[in-house]
Structures are given as C-alpha cells and as structure tokens.
Amino acid sequence: MDIDSLRRQLEEAEASLAQLRLVMEVVGTTDLTTGISNRNGVLEAIERGRRWMNRRGDMFGVIVVRFPKMPVLDPGNAEDMELVKHLAATIGAGVREVDDIGRLDDLSFATVLADVKPGSITVVVERVTSHLLEATDTLGRAGGVFRIGAVELLSSGHTSDVILDATERLIAKAPDNGSSIAQL
Numbered sequence: 816m817d818i819d820s821l822r823r824q825l826e827e828a829e830a831s832l833a834q835l836r837l838v839m840e841v842v843g844t845t846d847l848t849t850g851i852s853n854r855n856g857v858l859e860a861i862e863r864g865r866r867w868m869n870r871r872g873d874m875f876g877v878i879v880v881r882f883p884k885m886p887v888l889d890p891g892n893a894e895d896m897e898l899v900k901h902l903a904a905t906i907g908a909g910v911r912e913v914d915d916i917g918r919l920d921d922l923s924f925a926t927v928l929a930d931v932k933p934g935s936i937t938v939v940v941e942r943v944t945s946h947l948l949e950a951t952d953t954l955g956r957a958g959g960v961f962r963i964g965a966v967e968l969l970s971s972g973h974t975s976d977v978i979l980d981a982t983e984r985l986i987a988k989a990p991d992n993g994s995s996i997a998q999l
Contacts, residue, residue, distance in 0.1 A: 848890045849899050852917030860915035860927040861975040867929070868971040876928040876936040878943065878965040879982040880906055884958025885922050898956050905950045909943035925979070936967040940994045948992065962986045963994035973999055 836847060844856035852860065864875035882902070888895040899918065906924050907916050915927040928939060940963055947954055947961055954961070964985030966978060973981075978999065985995040 846918045848896050849903065849918060851900075851903050852915060854917070854919050857915070857917035857919060857925045857927065858975045858979075860917070861978055864927055864929060864968065865971040865973075865975070868968065873930040874933065874968055876931045876939070876965060876967045877925060877978055877982055878910075878928065878936070878940060878963060879919065879923055879925045879979070879986060880943065880947070881923045881962050881964075881986050882957045882960065883922060883962060884960045886958060888921060898953065901950070901953045902957055905946050905953060906943055909946045910939060919979075925982075931967060933967070936965050937996055940965050940996055944992070944994060960991045962989040962991065964989060965994060965996045966999045967996070969998050 844852055844859055846853040846856075861877060864877075867873055868875060888899065890896065903916055903918065903924055906926060910916065910926050910928060913929050915929075917925050917927075919925050926943075928936065931939075944963065964982035964987075966981050966985065968978065981997065981999050985997055989995040
C-alpha cells in the first residue's frame with residue numbers, strides 16, 4: 816500500500832469515528848469525554864423528577880452552574896478534561912449522592928435535586944457556591960467566574976426544556992459568583 820492510500824483510510828476511519836461520536840452524543844446520556852451525564856442525561860433526570868412528582872408529590876429542583884469565562888477546552892487534552900471533572904466534583908460536593916450531575920455544554924453543568932423540601936434549594940445553592948469559591952485554583956482555571964440559576968419545582972406540569980430555559984433566564988440575572996433562584 817502506498818502512503819496516500821493509508822492516509823485516505825485513516826481519514827475515512829476518523830470520519831466514521833466522528834460520526835459515531837455524534838450519534839452517541841445525540842442519543843446517549845453520558846458525556847463521552849468526562850463520563851458524567853450529558854444534556855440528554857440531565858433531561859432524562861428531570862423527566863424522572865417530573866414522574867416522581869406526579870406519583871408521590873415530591874418536589875424536586877434543578878440547579879445550573881455556568882462558567883461564562885471558561886476558556887475553550889480541548890476534549891483531547893487530559894488537563895482540560897481533568898478541569899471539567901474537577902468542576903463536576905466540586906459542584907457534586909454541594910449536593911447529595913442521590914442527586915444527578917451532568918454537563919449541559921462546554922460552559923454549563925446541571926444538577927437535578929431529588930425530593931427537596933420547600934425552600935431547601937437555597938441551602939443547596941449556598942453550599943455549591945461555597946464549594947466553588949473555596950476551589951480557587953479550579954475556579955481560576957475555569958475563568959474565575961460562575962453564575963448559578965436554580966428552580967424549585969412546585970408543579971410537574973413544565974417540560975424539561977421549559978425548566979432548563981427558566982434556569983437560563985435566572986443565570987442571566989445572577990451576579991458574578993452568585994445566584995438567582997425561583998420557584999416554578
């Protein structure tokens with residue numbers, strides 16, 4: 816085989832791999848680079864919360880943490896992926912093991928809180944904020960700024976997309992390294 820033929824085969828294999836990754840990202844629930852839930856996994860967790868609320872009446876909440884000054888990360892760079900994992904772990908330290916944590920996109924993480932009591936989302940947001948502020952090295956590598964939007968669900972009548980849209984609007988209202996919380 817000649818070198819051009821090998822290059823074409825490599826390009827075809829890389830294109831196939833890229834296509835498979837795209838399919839996995841579209842239909843899968845796990846972020847392939849970090850191993851935590853992706854946007855689909857977060858939406859699935861919200862749907863579980865809605866179903867549980869319909870059956871038992873238990874409230875749930877959704878918290879989204881955005882790092883608006885996060886540098887562009889390279890999925891092939893181990894240090895960049897380690898930063899993402901560390902941010903997820905830092906956020907996770909502020910929630911319970913039963914709560915789901917995921918990565919919505921390159922700048923945002925979400926956690927779905929199961930079975931919350933009225934007003935308790937404020938306590939969880941304060942804990943997550945505290946953990947992020949204490950992780951100064953990690954926070955600095957993530958651009959030094961975060962904003963949190965959080966909703967406490969009083970009704971299961973909202974779709975997952977509406978719930979995430981509500982958190983997006985709250986993030987826009989949140990101050991740097993602060994939060995905006997509402998009930999929905």
